[in-house]
Amino acid sequence: MGAATVATISRRGINSEKENEITNIEKKFGCKIVNIKGDVTNLKSLENAMHEIQERSGSASIRGIFHCAGVLHGKLLSNIEENDIDIVLKPKVIGSMNLHHVTNGLDLDYFVVSSSINSLIGIPGQSSYGAANCFLDDFIDWRRKRGLAGQSILWGPLNVGMASRPEFIDNFAKRGFNLLSVAEVRCCLQAALMQNSTNIVYADINWETMSKNYSVPMMERHRNIMSVLFDQLVSCHETFDEDSSFYEFDITSLRDTSKQEQYSALTRFVLHAASKVTGEVDPSTSIDVKLTDLGLDSMSILTFINVVQDYTRYRIPAAFMSNIDRTFRDIIQLLAEKLFEQINSVS
Numbered sequence: 001m002g003a004a005t006v007a008t009i010s011r012r013g014i015n016s017e018k019e020n021e022i023t024n025i026e027k028k029f030g031c032k033i034v035n036i037k038g039d040v041t042n043l044k045s046l047e048n049a050m051h052e053i054q055e056r057s058g059s060a061s062i063r064g065i066f067h068c069a070g071v072l073h074g075k076l077l078s079n080i081e082e083n084d085i086d087i088v089l090k091p092k093v094i095g096s097m098n099l100h101h102v103t104n105g106l107d108l109d110y111f112v113v114s115s116s117i118n119s120l121i122g123i124p125g126q127s128s129y130g131a132a133n134c135f136l137d138d139f140i141d142w143r144r145k146r147g148l149a150g151q152s153i154l155w156g157p158l159n160v161g162m163a164s165r166p167e168f169i170d171n172f173a174k175r176g177f178n179l180l181s182v183a184e185v186r187c188c189l190q191a192a193l194m195q196n197s198t199n200i201v202y203a204d205i206n207w208e209t210m211s212k213n214y215s216v217p218m219m220e221r222h223r224n225i226m227s228v229l230f231d232q233l234v235s236c237h238e239t240f241d242e243d244s245s246f247y248e249f250d251i252t253s254l255r256d257t258s259k260q261e262q263y264s265a266l267t268r269f270v271l272h273a274a275s276k277v278t279g280e281v282d283p284s285t286s287i288d289v290k291l292t293d294l295g296l297d298s299m300s301i302l303t304f305i306n307v308v309q310d311y312t313r314y315r316i317p318a319a320f321m322s323n324i325d326r327t328f329r330d331i332i333q334l335l336a337e338k339l340f341e342q343i344n345s346v347s
């Protein structure tokens with residue numbers, strides 16, 4: 001967030017492809033990116049890396065930590081061994097404690113850890129990963145109670161990094177997870193940092209698939225012990241189902257209608273969808289009001305994007321929605337361009 005120098009620490013350093021990407025970012029944003037080899041699970045190695053960062057950033061002080069180190073190493077409990085648990089736990093558990101230790105006494109604005117929705121919703125083969133992320137969430141709570149900076153972001157699967165391997169994508173889809181795009185991640189991260197909640201979840205969930213998975217009898221116990229959060233989210237999805245006709249939108253039925261009628265139908269759909277998703281928008285709201293003025297947070301905006309996609313098959317880009325000056329009129333105009341062009345040209 002406006003940092004002049006950003007330093008990364010990883011055991012292997014960066015490859016030439018990333019080097020090019022980094023040079024482009026430096027040019028575009030006028031910042032300096034320093035890449036240092038280090039292991040967060042080894043205190044001495046981390047201390048050396050921090051020392052090097054301090055030397056290379058001159059008189060600037062370190063103001064933020066983003067702890068993203070993690071290793072994905074799935075194994076079912078039936079054949080898990082101690083080393084399998086260590087591989088996954090160490091970067092998150094020892095890594096966060098070492099970072100806490102080496103930043104002791106620094107005046108930090110951020111101490112953000114990358115946790116996972118897996119800390120709330122179990123995934124077969126990922127019990128160590130779930131435990132590691134649970135630790136992060138509680139650790140951040142512990143820091144905050146001591147008046148220290150701290151935020152844990154529980155990401156759903158992302159279309160970047162460890163979860164974006166093709167063999168995982170189908171599996172996530174079956175469990176009700178869509179991957180968050182890079183633009184969505186950027187938009188959520190920005191919102192999280194502004195919001196500064198202790199723990200915050202960002203995930204793109206297909207509620208229909210997920211609620212089916214968790215309704216089968218063998219998952220009943222699992223569902224019972226899940227957090228209040230999950231039950232609240234599922235019941236929110238069930239409410240959509242009961243009331244879906246309220247904001248139904250059938251584009252083909254508008255083929256022979258006037259442009260004005262098409263625009264009115266689209267306006268009704270957008271306002272009703274927003275009001276149902278967020279519970280905050282009155283369907284009679286002016287379409288010139290800014291989304292941010294209505295207090296829509298990034299989670300409700302993502303759900304809104306999903307609902308619009310379900311009914312229109314068009315996905316509004318997250319980057320489009322991240323503009324703080326966006327109004328409903330902008331959304332309606334974008335949808336009108338994307339949806340009506342096709343039916344109007346056919347007729």
Ligand SMILES: NC(=O)c1ccc[n+]([C@@H]2O[C@H](COP(=O)([O-])OP(=O)(O)OC[C@H]3O[C@@H](n4cnc5c(N)ncnc54)[C@H](OP(=O)(O)O)[C@@H]3O)[C@@H](O)[C@H]2O)c1
Nearest residue numbers: 010011012039040068069070114116155157158161162163
């Ligand atoms: N991608 C997702 O869908 C997703 C979803 C939820 C949460 N997350 C979390 O987000 C974080 C970043 O994930 P990603 O998807 O970007 O994964 P990634 O591409 O595999 O990146 C993980 C990074 O951690 C570094 N690392 C691992 N162990 C380390 C250690 N001991 N010391 C220093 N660096 C270490 C790795 O570099 P070296 O191997 O060179 O050290 C690598 O650069 C992880 O904590 C992950 O659990 C990701």
